[in-house]
Amino acid sequence: MAQLRARSSRLLTAAVWGSGALLGVLLLVQCFSEWSGDVQERMSNDLAYLPVTVLSAVLAGRVVRKPGLERRERRAWTLLMVSFLFQVVAHCVSMAQNFVPGLPTYPSLADYLYAVGLSFVVAGVLMLPVGRRTGAERVKLLIDSLIVVAGACMALWYLEIGPIVHMGGADPVVLVFSTAVPVLDLLLVFALITVLLRRAQAGAVVGLLAGSMAVKVVADSAFTIAYVQFGVFFKPGSWPYALWATAAFLALLATRRRLLQDQLTEVERPGRGRLGWLPYVAVVLAYGLLAFVAREQSLYPLGGMIFGAIALTALVIVRQMFAQQENRRLAVTDPLTGLSNxxxxxxxxxxxxxxxxxxxxxxxxxxxxxxxxxxxxxxxxxxxxxxxxxxxxxxxxxxxxxxxxxxxxxxxxxxxxxxxxxxxxxxxxxxxxxxxxxxxxxxxxxxxxxxxxxxxxxxxxxxxxxxxxxxxxxxxxxxxxxxxxxxxxxxxxxxxDTQARDAELRAAVANNELVVHFQPVVDLSGGGNMAVEALVRWNHPTRGLLMPGAFIELAEETGAVIPMGEWVLREACRQAADWPEPVWLSVNLSARQVMQAGLVDTIRGILDETGFRADRLSLELTESVVLQPDEHTVARLSELRAMGIGLSVDDFGTGYAALSYLRALPVSVLKIDRSFVTGIDTDPEAYAVAEAVVRLAQAYKLHVVAEGIETAEQAACLVEMGCTYGQGYHFARPMPGDALTDWLAAVTPVPAAG
Structure with a gap:
């Protein structure tokens, strides 16, 4: 199907440019050939235009039948198609008239058909869709367009219409039709200026149509002015005919471009009115023409009045331009700071x-x-x-x-x-x-x-x-x-990008990209009790194995930590179900998870699914949960504690949690942060602070786990303080589940340090 569309597009392009080339060749032949009579000239001229006009009508018909075309644009292209059809019929009639003697040469039936077709062009172009505008904007657009048309009307009146009306001895029908042609050109100018000022949608298409109309108006005006003012009559092959041919080909290109567009991709864009100077140019042109006509008048009384009117109008225009600049400045300026808005x-x-x-x-x-x-x-x-x-x-x-x-x-x-x-x-x-x-x-x-x-x-x-x-x-x-x-x-x-990374995190849970590593927590007193903390890692498909610091904060912020936390708990319980007793499992519970109303049911379901015993599970809470425990949080945690699940406070001392809050929560273990452990074997002040925390925890009858133990000396100091458990690289690094199984099988109870 794609190949057929591509082939159709190539054939269409060949037909369009072929018809244009044929038109150009025939015009060149007319320019450099000596014809034996006017009939041959007219026949060759009509034949040259037929391929372009016929193809324009056919392609416009296909545009009208395009699916998805909005109603207003379909009507516009229907009118344009009718105008192309009138041109086709006009050329055919023009050729047929050469074989019927006695018919009027001007205005002929073909001339009437051309004129009617021109009116359909004006209506079709004016109906092309544009962006939404307020009532005030539409009125301004109309006024600007009429200013330009008024200036053009003055020029055409002086150069074309006036001389035609005062032409003596002419047939009234000839006079009326000859006057109607520049009037139709004025309508074309109105449509052209309106299109340019309103910046219609599908800019390239409209630009080609506008170019076609502009070239046609120039050709019409040049042809008429040359005859009326100078008595020069152009024949086929002269330059006005080249302009008419260019106008016809530009219309064909516009039709082809719209046919090949799937949709209106070139939408209206905000701009600064690059063509807003057109009304002022029209005013200058009108006054320039008025001054030229009155050049032979004396300064008193007519000449002085004309120059005074020019000066007043110029001052009004300058004032309006300054007012527009001020309005523009106010419209785009923040009134408080003076910056742009x-x-x-x-x-x-x-x-x-x-x-x-x-x-x-x-x-x-x-x-x-x-x-x-x-x-x-x-x-x-x-x-x-x-x-x-x-x-x-x-x-x-x-x-x-x-x-x-x-x-x-x-x-x-x-x-x-x-x-x-x-x-x-x-x-x-x-x-x-x-x-x-x-x-x-x-x-x-x-x-x-x-x-x-x-x-x-x-x-x-x-x-x-x-x-x-x-x-x-x-x-x-x-x-x-x-x-x-x-x-x-x-x-x-x-x-x-939080949203993109949140989606990526949730996809990681669904695609099993997360892995659980485990780090042992040993009994410092030398007993056989042992716990293992589950730590999540992300096996990212492109960035490799990521530590929690690369994604946990974002997961907390976006809420992805809830499905992630459930996955970690389920996976950790599944692997820990085969561990030898007595080994406890410790899993982190985020603040977001604690806030979930269905937390207890979720954990109960995971324990039932994996077969892991509740009394071997400990959940680690963050200080944000400990700081402001509401009654619902306390109720949920108490229910978990009643199931036999242990509760501990993780990284105590890194935030703002106070020991007094611990009395409101059913916690049994306090994990002091590694920052308290660092330096206790060399710095007496660090030792004293850590000991104070341990003693206070013991006063609340809490077991104490020290994190971040890296040396035997630190372990010995903690034993002296009465710390119960320890965790850190001195004992073991975090490891995958299979490595931990081997480690548990080989490890012996750790003797008391020191």
Whole structure:
């Protein structure tokens, strides 16, 4: 099917360009040949046009029958198809008239058919779909179009219509039809200007149609003006006929292009009105013509009035242009900071993403969000917040380059668009200078307001096809900067995309990409009791084996830790079911999991599925659970404890948990963080702090597990303190389940250290 479509497209292209080449060849033959009579000239001219006009009508009919075409566009192309059909019939009638003597030569039936077909072109072009506009925008468009038409009308009246009307002795029918031709050209001008000013959809198609109409108007006007003003009559083969041929071929190309388009891919884009000068040009043209006509008049009374009218109109135009610039400035400026607003930033982003990606040319956007801005508003009022925002605007202006655009998107969020960068390091340098500049305190009355900013940097590349996506990438990088500690910048990379990585994490659970490693927890007193902590790893298909630090924080943030935690618990219990007794299994339980109402049922189901005993399982809680235990959390944990499951607090001392909170929770084990163990064998102060924590835990009747033991000396110190259990590289590193099975089979009870 694809081959057939490709072949059909090649045949269509060959037919279009072949008909155009034939038209050009016949025109050249007319230009350099001496015909024996007018009949041969007219016949050859009509024959030259027939292939192009017939093909235009056929292709327009196929466009009308295209599926998925919206109603307005289908009607527009129906009218254009009718106009092409009228041209075909007109050429055929023109040839037939050569064999019927006595028929009027001008206006002939063919001339009437041409004129009717022209009216269908105007209607069809005006009906082409455009983007939505407000009522005020439509009125402005109509006024601008009428200004241009009025200027053209003055020129055509002076050059064509007026002389035709005052032509003495002419047949009234000839006069009426000759006057109707420039009037139809005026309608074509109206349609042409309307299309250009409103920036219709499918720009290339409309551009070709507009070109066709413009060339035809020039040819019509040149033909008529030459005859009326200078008595020159052009014959087939002269340059106006070449222009008419060009107009016909441009219309054929427009039809072909629309037929080959699957949909309206070239949608309307925001712009600055590049053709907004057309109404002013029309005014200048009209007054120039008026001054030319009145050149022989004296300055009093007519000449002075004309020059005065020209001066007044020029002043009105200048005033309007300044008013438009001011309206534009107000429309794209943030009133508080004087920076660009979201509308202009969006426009600049669209311009940046519209440019092709090229080697050695870079563009970027910085998204800036102020840290701790809300407390300033709450503590000192909105006037203080406004002072901070103005100071931020001053800092932005001082740091960015002359061609960059800084704007306020809303609230305390700002953006900077950086086009035409020589390299990526320039954007990062600007981001760092902004971070440094925004650390400067803001003086508000007698108060110093301290504020910082987190900045996300995103570069234009093949993945950023629109401004919204580029800004979303900067937003992702900005939130990564906030998670990393605020007051810094981060450059976007796919790894920072939370949504994408969340989906990747969940897919890793579903695809069994996670693996469980185990690290023994030994009895420091020399008894035979032993526990094993389950530790998750991610066997990433492209990045290799990842440690928890590479993904656990993100999993907690997105909620992927819930299915991940269930998988780890199930897999660990499945493997631990075959371990010799007495070996306990310790599995981490995230804060998100504790908040789940169905936690108890989930754990009970996993134990039933794997056959692992509840009294051999211990669940490790994070300090965030211990810090603020609500009644539902306490109830769930108490129910787990009633099942025989042990509960412990992991990494105690790294956060803000207090021992007093432990009295509200049914925990039995406290795991002190490795930071308390480091240096206890060489630093008396470190030893004293660790001992205090151990003694306090014992006062609460909790077993103590020390993490991060790396030397025998550290183990000996912990035994002296009365610490019950230890875990660390001194005893064993984390290992896969099969390696742990071998280790358990070979290990003997560990004697008391020291």
């Amino acid at each position: 979201r509308a202009l930033i969006t426009e600049r982003l669209t311009e940046v993403t519209r440019q092709p990606v090229r080697e050695g040319r870079h563009s970027a956007v910085l998204l800036i969000d102020l840290d701790h801005f809300k407390p300033i508003n709450d503590a000192h009022g909105h006037e203080a917040g406004d002072a901070v925002l103005k100071a931020v605007a001053t800092a932005l202006r001082a740091v960015i380059r002359s061609g960059d655009t800084a704007g306020r998107l809303g609230g305390d969020e700002f953006a900077v668009v950086l086009p035409a960068l020589p390299n990526r390091q320039v954007a990062e340098s600007i981001a760092q200078r902004l971070v440094d500049a925004l650390r400067t305190p803001v003086i508000f009355g007698d108060v110093l307001l301290n504020v910082e900013a987190s900045i996300g940097v995103a570069f234009r590349d093949e993945t950023t096809t629109d401004g919204a996506r580029l800004l979303a990438h900067a937003d992702t990088a900005m939130y990564a900067a906030k998670r990393s500690g605020r007051g810094q910048y981060r450059v976007y990379s796919p790894e920072l």
